Amino acid sequence: MQMPLICGVDEAGKGAVLGPMVVAGVSCRDLSAIAALGVRDSKQLTRNRREDLYDRIRSICTTTVFVLSAAAIDQARETVTMNLIVARGHAAVISTLAPTVAYVDACDVNADRYRETVTALLDPPSSCQVIAEHRADSTYPVVAAASIIAKVTRDRLIDALAEECGPIGSGYPSDRYTIEYLSDYIGRHHAPPSCARKTWKTTIHLLESLGQRDLCSFF
Structure with missing residues (x-):
């Protein structure tokens, strides 16, 4: 059988x-x-x-x-x-x-x-x-x-x-290399990279915090 x-x-x-x-x-x-x-x-x-x-x-x-x-x-x-x-x-x-x-x-x-x-x-x-x-x-x-x-x-x-984007770490929010990459990219482009999950709280919070920083520097 x-x-x-x-x-x-x-x-x-x-x-x-x-x-x-x-x-x-x-x-x-x-x-x-x-x-x-x-x-x-x-x-x-x-x-x-x-x-x-x-x-x-x-x-x-x-x-x-x-x-x-x-x-x-x-x-x-x-x-x-x-x-x-x-x-x-x-x-x-x-x-x-x-x-x-x-x-x-x-x-x-x-x-x-x-x-x-x-x-x-x-x-x-x-x-x-x-x-x-x-x-x-x-x-x-x-x-x-x-x-x-x-x-x-x-x-x-x-x-x-x-290889395409540079050092992105493991891709997890707990990885400082991932957060450094994402923060730097958003800071330079004012938008997340294509490999990021835009609906994730990590991405949203970075966009909000970097946006507030830019606004403060403007004033």
Whole structure:
């Protein structure tokens, strides 16, 4: 009897102010093979280790990614919440992989509600069992594997942005290099760069504070 197809889903870059969000899905029938790789939540691994595991995961699993640019996130946020945007990404990769069971890292405070949301978004409607839990990337190796695929993919996209724009850091508001880049760009251009999420509070506050500073210097 063939083992069921299981997938794990996670994302990277949900809270970033610069760059895209990447949702990744990893599917396989032999979960022990993934666990044997020594996968962990991507945030607990060095970049070199993530890169090594990225290749190993892709050699034994089917993977897919869904990339949403900063501009696409801003546009979507005009009508829906960020949690729904993430849920759509999760549903998209599950729909592509068509597993029997999907484990997802819940991004809603109510994990059961998030499970119901993702299930309703599957296209076409599927009999796939969706299991949503908080910190699923620490509980299920298949979700940890997805977190690694998502993180490595996003890291590479950020590297490409840095080659184009200069040193932008990790893209997260907690990164001083990201804030320095964003502040400097807004100060010089009076508008955020194309790689910034314009609907983010970080961007809005910088625009407001720099605008007030310019106004004070004018008077």
